[in-house]
Amino acid sequence: MPMDKDSIARILNDKGATHPCHRCGSVQFAVADGYSALTMQDDFKKGLVLGGKAMPVAVVICKQCGAVTTHALAALGINPKDEL
Numbered sequence: 001m002p003m004d005k006d007s008i009a010r011i012l013n014d015k016g017a018t019h020p021c022h023r024c025g026s027v028q029f030a031v032a033d034g035y036s037a038l039t040m041q042d043d044f045k046k047g048l049v050l051g052g053k054a055m056p057v058a059v060v061i062c063k064q065c066g067a068v069t070t071h072a073l074a075a076l077g078i079n080p081k082d083e084l
Helices: 004-015
Strands: 027-029 036-039 054-061 068-072
Touching: 004 027, 004 054
Parallel strands: none
Antiparallel strands: 027 054, 036 054, 054 068
């Protein structure tokens, strides 16, 4: 079953991710459409590796100031490969 924004918001709420925005204190957030990924690097001495390992994340945006927070999908029990 594909995860939608409401499901992600519900999972975050159930896990206690309900604190106000770390920048402005607002309590109004939006879950971005789709997923993103944080590039993972083993060794910066060799330069940035593109197309390598990545951590899939859900993106949450403060509706007041636009601060962006990421949440690892695996920690939320979401596997994007299940949607393929």
